Amino acid sequence: MATERTAEVTWKGSLMEGSGSIDRVGSEAFGPLDITWASRAEPESSGRTSPEELIAAAHASCFSMSLSHGLAQAGAPPSQLQTSATVTFVPGTGITKIALRVRGDVPGLDDAGFCEAAETAKENCPVSKALASVPEITLDASLA
Amino acid sequence: MPRIVREAEAVWEGTVSRGSGTVRAATSGAFELPTTLASRIGDPEGKTSPEELLAAAHASCFVTSLGSELARAGTPPERLEVTCRITMDEVGDLGHRIVSSAIAARGTVPDCDQAGFAQAANAADAGCTFSALIKASATVTIDARLGGADGD
Numbered sequence: 001m002a003t004e005r006t007a008e009v010t011w012k013g014s015l016m017e018g019s020g021s022i023d024r025v026g027s028e029a030f031g032p033l034d035i036t037w038a039s040r041a042e043p044e045s046s047g048r049t050s051p052e053e054l055i056a057a058a059h060a061s062c063f064s065m066s067l068s069h070g071l072a073q074a075g076a077p078p079s080q081l082q083t084s085a086t087v088t089f090v091p092g093t094g095i096t097k098i099a100l101r102v103r104g105d106v107p108g109l110d111d112a113g114f115c116e117a118a119e120t121a122k123e124n125c126p127v128s129k130a131l132a133s134v135p136e137i138t139l140d141a142s143l144a
Numbered sequence: 145m146p147r148i149v150r151e152a153e154a155v156w157e158g159t160v161s162r163g164s165g166t167v168r169a170a171t172s173g174a175f176e177l178p179t180t181l182a183s184r185i186g187d188p189e190g191k192t193s194p195e196e197l198l199a200a201a202h203a204s205c206f207v208t209s210l211g212s213e214l215a216r217a218g219t220p221p222e223r224l225e226v227t228c229r230i231t232m233d234e235v236g237d238l239g240h241r242i243v244s245s246a247i248a249a250r251g252t253v254p255d256c257d258q259a260g261f262a263q264a265a266n267a268a269d270a271g272c273t274f275s276a277l278i279k280a281s282a283t284v285t286i287d288a289r290l291g292g293a294d295g296d
Contacts (some may be wrong), residue, residue: 088149
Protein backbone atom coordinates (compact mmCIF):
# COMPACT_ATOMS: atom_id res chain seq x y z
CA MET A 1 0.00 0.00 0.00
CA ALA A 2 1.34 3.38 -0.98
CA THR A 3 2.16 5.89 1.73
CA GLU A 4 2.12 9.63 1.04
CA ARG A 5 3.81 12.36 3.09
CA THR A 6 3.67 16.08 2.38
CA ALA A 7 5.46 19.30 3.30
CA GLU A 8 4.75 22.96 2.48
CA VAL A 9 7.31 25.71 2.12
CA THR A 10 6.97 29.48 1.53
CA TRP A 11 9.76 31.76 0.29
CA LYS A 12 9.75 35.56 0.16
CA GLY A 13 12.19 37.72 -1.78
CA SER A 14 15.51 36.95 -3.44
CA LEU A 15 17.72 33.97 -2.75
CA MET A 16 20.48 35.83 -0.91
CA GLU A 17 18.47 38.42 1.02
CA GLY A 18 15.11 36.64 1.21
CA SER A 19 13.98 33.94 3.60
CA GLY A 20 11.61 31.04 3.79
CA SER A 21 9.77 28.75 6.11
CA ILE A 22 8.80 25.10 6.16
CA ASP A 23 5.26 26.08 7.16
CA ARG A 24 3.77 22.70 7.89
CA VAL A 25 4.10 18.98 7.25
CA GLY A 26 1.27 16.49 6.83
CA SER A 27 1.79 14.90 10.25
CA GLU A 28 1.97 18.33 11.92
CA ALA A 29 4.97 16.96 13.85
CA PHE A 30 7.01 20.10 13.17
CA GLY A 31 6.86 23.56 11.65
CA PRO A 32 7.13 26.31 11.01
CA LEU A 33 10.93 26.06 10.65
CA ASP A 34 12.87 29.03 9.23
CA ILE A 35 15.25 28.52 6.30
CA THR A 36 17.66 30.92 4.57
CA TRP A 37 20.30 30.51 1.90
CA ALA A 38 23.02 31.69 4.29
CA SER A 39 22.16 29.10 6.93
CA ARG A 40 22.24 26.42 4.22
CA ALA A 41 25.40 27.40 2.37
CA GLU A 42 27.64 28.69 5.15
CA PRO A 43 29.38 26.57 7.76
CA GLU A 44 27.27 28.03 10.60
CA SER A 45 23.63 26.90 10.65
CA SER A 46 22.58 29.68 13.06
CA GLY A 47 19.99 27.30 14.48
CA ARG A 48 18.17 26.91 11.16
CA THR A 49 17.59 23.62 9.39
CA SER A 50 18.34 23.07 5.68
CA PRO A 51 17.50 20.55 2.95
CA GLU A 52 20.77 18.77 3.69
CA GLU A 53 20.03 18.45 7.41
CA LEU A 54 16.53 17.13 6.59
CA ILE A 55 18.08 14.57 4.22
CA ALA A 56 20.46 13.55 7.04
CA ALA A 57 17.46 13.14 9.37
CA ALA A 58 15.54 11.10 6.80
CA HIS A 59 18.53 8.83 6.12
CA ALA A 60 19.45 8.27 9.80
CA SER A 61 15.86 7.37 10.73
CA CYS A 62 15.25 5.15 7.69
CA PHE A 63 18.55 3.28 8.17
CA SER A 64 17.77 2.74 11.88
CA MET A 65 14.37 1.21 11.17
CA SER A 66 15.79 -1.00 8.43
CA LEU A 67 18.64 -2.20 10.65
CA SER A 68 16.24 -2.90 13.54
CA HIS A 69 14.13 -5.00 11.15
CA GLY A 70 17.13 -6.93 9.85
CA LEU A 71 18.45 -7.66 13.34
CA ALA A 72 15.06 -8.92 14.53
CA GLN A 73 14.77 -11.17 11.47
CA ALA A 74 18.20 -12.62 12.32
CA GLY A 75 16.93 -13.41 15.83
CA ALA A 76 18.80 -10.57 17.57
CA PRO A 77 16.44 -7.61 18.09
CA PRO A 78 18.34 -4.53 19.28
CA SER A 79 17.92 -2.88 22.67
CA GLN A 80 19.12 0.38 21.17
CA LEU A 81 20.58 1.73 17.95
CA GLN A 82 22.21 5.15 17.82
CA THR A 83 22.76 6.44 14.26
CA SER A 84 24.13 9.68 12.88
CA ALA A 85 24.09 10.76 9.24
CA THR A 86 26.41 13.53 8.11
CA VAL A 87 25.66 15.10 4.73
CA THR A 88 28.37 17.08 2.92
CA PHE A 89 27.07 19.72 0.50
CA VAL A 90 29.23 21.71 -1.91
CA PRO A 91 27.25 24.71 -3.26
CA GLY A 92 27.29 24.61 -7.05
CA THR A 93 28.15 20.89 -7.08
CA GLY A 94 25.59 19.24 -4.82
CA ILE A 95 25.69 16.57 -2.15
CA THR A 96 29.03 14.82 -2.38
CA LYS A 97 28.94 12.45 0.60
CA ILE A 98 26.76 10.92 3.31
CA ALA A 99 28.52 9.32 6.28
CA LEU A 100 26.45 6.91 8.39
CA ARG A 101 27.70 5.98 11.85
CA VAL A 102 25.83 3.50 14.05
CA ARG A 103 26.45 2.14 17.53
CA GLY A 104 24.26 -0.76 18.63
CA ASP A 105 23.30 -2.38 21.89
CA VAL A 106 22.27 -5.83 20.66
CA PRO A 107 22.10 -8.74 23.15
CA GLY A 108 23.57 -12.01 21.87
CA LEU A 109 25.20 -10.65 18.71
CA ASP A 110 28.90 -10.26 17.90
CA ASP A 111 30.52 -7.33 16.09
CA ALA A 112 30.82 -9.17 12.76
CA GLY A 113 27.12 -10.04 12.75
CA PHE A 114 26.21 -6.46 13.58
CA CYS A 115 28.39 -5.04 10.82
CA GLU A 116 26.87 -7.40 8.27
CA ALA A 117 23.32 -6.41 9.25
CA ALA A 118 24.29 -2.71 9.13
CA GLU A 119 25.79 -3.11 5.65
CA THR A 120 22.56 -4.73 4.44
CA ALA A 121 20.49 -1.86 5.89
CA LYS A 122 22.76 0.68 4.24
CA GLU A 123 22.32 -1.00 0.85
CA ASN A 124 18.58 -1.63 1.03
CA CYS A 125 16.73 0.97 3.10
CA PRO A 126 14.33 3.03 0.94
CA VAL A 127 16.18 6.31 1.57
CA SER A 128 19.55 4.72 0.59
CA LYS A 129 17.92 3.53 -2.63
CA ALA A 130 16.47 6.98 -3.29
CA LEU A 131 19.88 8.59 -2.71
CA ALA A 132 21.87 5.96 -4.60
CA SER A 133 23.39 8.57 -6.92
CA VAL A 134 25.23 10.33 -4.07
CA PRO A 135 28.90 9.79 -5.05
CA GLU A 136 29.97 8.40 -1.67
CA ILE A 137 27.92 6.79 1.15
CA THR A 138 30.08 5.43 3.96
CA LEU A 139 29.24 3.30 7.00
CA ASP A 140 30.97 3.03 10.35
CA ALA A 141 29.21 0.32 12.39
CA SER A 142 30.10 -1.31 15.70
CA LEU A 143 28.52 -2.57 18.89
CA ALA A 144 28.40 0.03 21.64
CA MET B 145 34.56 25.96 -2.60
CA PRO B 146 33.23 25.56 0.95
CA ARG B 147 32.20 22.13 2.13
CA ILE B 148 29.03 22.44 4.17
CA VAL B 149 28.39 19.67 6.69
CA ARG B 150 24.99 18.96 8.25
CA GLU B 151 24.36 16.17 10.73
CA ALA B 152 21.28 14.47 12.15
CA GLU B 153 20.97 11.73 14.74
CA ALA B 154 18.45 8.92 15.15
CA VAL B 155 18.00 6.71 18.21
CA TRP B 156 15.93 3.53 17.96
CA GLU B 157 14.87 1.22 20.78
CA GLY B 158 13.49 -2.28 20.25
CA THR B 159 12.13 -4.07 17.21
CA VAL B 160 10.95 -2.18 14.16
CA SER B 161 7.28 -3.08 14.60
CA ARG B 162 6.91 -2.49 18.33
CA GLY B 163 9.88 -0.23 19.03
CA SER B 164 10.15 3.52 18.59
CA GLY B 165 12.74 6.15 17.86
CA THR B 166 13.61 9.82 17.81
CA VAL B 167 15.28 11.89 15.13
CA ARG B 168 17.16 15.07 15.96
CA ALA B 169 18.65 17.88 13.88
CA ALA B 170 22.16 17.68 15.37
CA THR B 171 23.76 20.62 13.54
CA SER B 172 21.06 23.28 13.92
CA GLY B 173 19.10 21.89 16.87
CA ALA B 174 15.97 22.96 14.95
CA PHE B 175 13.99 19.81 15.81
CA GLU B 176 13.89 16.59 17.82
CA LEU B 177 10.97 14.34 16.89
CA PRO B 178 9.54 10.91 17.73
CA THR B 179 9.02 8.33 14.99
CA THR B 180 7.61 4.79 14.73
CA LEU B 181 7.04 2.26 11.96
CA ALA B 182 3.26 2.39 12.42
CA SER B 183 3.21 6.16 11.97
CA ARG B 184 5.55 5.84 8.97
CA ILE B 185 3.39 3.48 6.94
CA GLY B 186 -0.06 4.16 8.42
CA ASP B 187 -1.78 7.12 10.05
CA PRO B 188 1.03 9.53 11.06
CA GLU B 189 -0.63 10.34 14.41
CA GLY B 190 1.40 13.52 14.70
CA LYS B 191 4.74 11.76 14.16
CA THR B 192 7.16 12.48 11.35
CA SER B 193 8.82 9.86 9.11
CA PRO B 194 11.80 9.59 6.74
CA GLU B 195 9.47 10.26 3.80
CA GLU B 196 8.02 13.40 5.39
CA LEU B 197 11.55 14.66 6.10
CA LEU B 198 12.42 14.02 2.43
CA ALA B 199 9.29 15.96 1.39
CA ALA B 200 10.46 18.88 3.54
CA ALA B 201 13.98 18.59 2.07
CA HIS B 202 12.72 18.54 -1.53
CA ALA B 203 10.27 21.44 -1.04
CA SER B 204 12.90 23.59 0.64
CA CYS B 205 15.59 22.73 -1.94
CA PHE B 206 13.24 23.33 -4.89
CA VAL B 207 11.99 26.67 -3.58
CA THR B 208 15.51 28.12 -3.45
CA SER B 209 16.27 26.81 -6.97
CA LEU B 210 13.06 28.34 -8.31
CA GLY B 211 13.76 31.71 -6.66
CA SER B 212 17.24 31.68 -8.12
CA GLU B 213 16.00 30.83 -11.67
CA LEU B 214 13.36 33.59 -11.54
CA ALA B 215 15.96 36.14 -10.43
CA ARG B 216 18.29 35.02 -13.24
CA ALA B 217 15.44 35.59 -15.74
CA GLY B 218 15.08 39.16 -14.44
CA THR B 219 11.81 38.49 -12.59
CA PRO B 220 12.64 37.94 -8.89
CA PRO B 221 9.67 36.53 -6.95
CA GLU B 222 7.75 38.33 -4.21
CA ARG B 223 6.48 35.08 -2.78
CA LEU B 224 6.71 31.38 -3.64
CA GLU B 225 4.75 28.50 -2.14
CA VAL B 226 5.94 24.96 -2.77
CA THR B 227 4.28 21.74 -1.65
CA CYS B 228 6.00 18.37 -2.01
CA ARG B 229 4.25 14.99 -1.75
CA ILE B 230 6.52 11.93 -1.44
CA THR B 231 5.04 8.50 -2.11
CA MET B 232 6.55 5.24 -0.86
CA ASP B 233 5.17 1.97 -2.24
CA GLU B 234 5.96 -1.73 -2.35
CA VAL B 235 7.56 -2.52 -5.67
CA GLY B 236 7.46 -6.19 -6.67
CA ASP B 237 10.17 -8.17 -4.89
CA LEU B 238 12.16 -5.06 -4.08
CA GLY B 239 10.16 -4.13 -0.99
CA HIS B 240 9.43 -0.52 -0.09
CA ARG B 241 10.74 2.11 -2.47
CA ILE B 242 10.30 5.85 -2.73
CA VAL B 243 8.51 5.98 -6.08
CA SER B 244 7.49 9.59 -6.61
CA SER B 245 7.95 13.16 -5.52
CA ALA B 246 5.24 15.56 -6.70
CA ILE B 247 6.04 19.26 -6.51
CA ALA B 248 3.33 21.95 -6.72
CA ALA B 249 4.65 25.52 -6.97
CA ARG B 250 2.59 28.71 -6.75
CA GLY B 251 4.19 32.12 -7.22
CA THR B 252 3.56 35.82 -6.95
CA VAL B 253 6.10 37.11 -9.47
CA PRO B 254 5.84 40.67 -10.87
CA ASP B 255 6.30 40.92 -14.65
CA CYS B 256 6.44 37.14 -15.14
CA ASP B 257 3.86 35.29 -17.26
CA GLN B 258 2.72 31.69 -16.90
CA ALA B 259 5.08 30.45 -19.63
CA GLY B 260 8.05 32.16 -17.97
CA PHE B 261 7.10 30.73 -14.59
CA ALA B 262 6.77 27.21 -16.00
CA GLN B 263 10.13 27.57 -17.74
CA ALA B 264 11.79 28.71 -14.50
CA ALA B 265 10.20 25.74 -12.67
CA ASN B 266 11.64 23.29 -15.21
CA ALA B 267 15.06 24.91 -14.87
CA ALA B 268 14.71 24.73 -11.06
CA ASP B 269 14.01 21.00 -11.30
CA ALA B 270 17.15 20.56 -13.41
CA GLY B 271 19.21 22.61 -10.96
CA CYS B 272 17.81 21.39 -7.61
CA THR B 273 20.27 19.05 -5.89
CA PHE B 274 17.52 16.95 -4.41
CA SER B 275 15.57 16.54 -7.68
CA ALA B 276 18.72 15.20 -9.30
CA LEU B 277 19.37 12.73 -6.48
CA ILE B 278 15.92 11.30 -5.96
CA LYS B 279 15.51 10.47 -9.63
CA ALA B 280 17.62 7.38 -8.78
CA SER B 281 14.40 5.75 -7.56
CA ALA B 282 11.52 8.18 -7.97
CA THR B 283 9.63 10.07 -10.65
CA VAL B 284 9.64 13.84 -10.09
CA THR B 285 6.63 15.83 -11.35
CA ILE B 286 6.32 19.62 -11.36
CA ASP B 287 3.05 21.55 -11.41
CA ALA B 288 3.87 25.28 -11.57
CA ARG B 289 1.29 28.08 -11.69
CA LEU B 290 1.30 31.78 -10.99
CA GLY B 291 -0.97 33.00 -8.20
CA GLY B 292 -0.75 32.36 -4.47
CA ALA B 293 -2.64 29.42 -3.00
CA ASP B 294 -4.11 31.78 -0.43
CA GLY B 295 -5.08 34.34 -3.07
CA ASP B 296 -2.56 37.07 -2.29
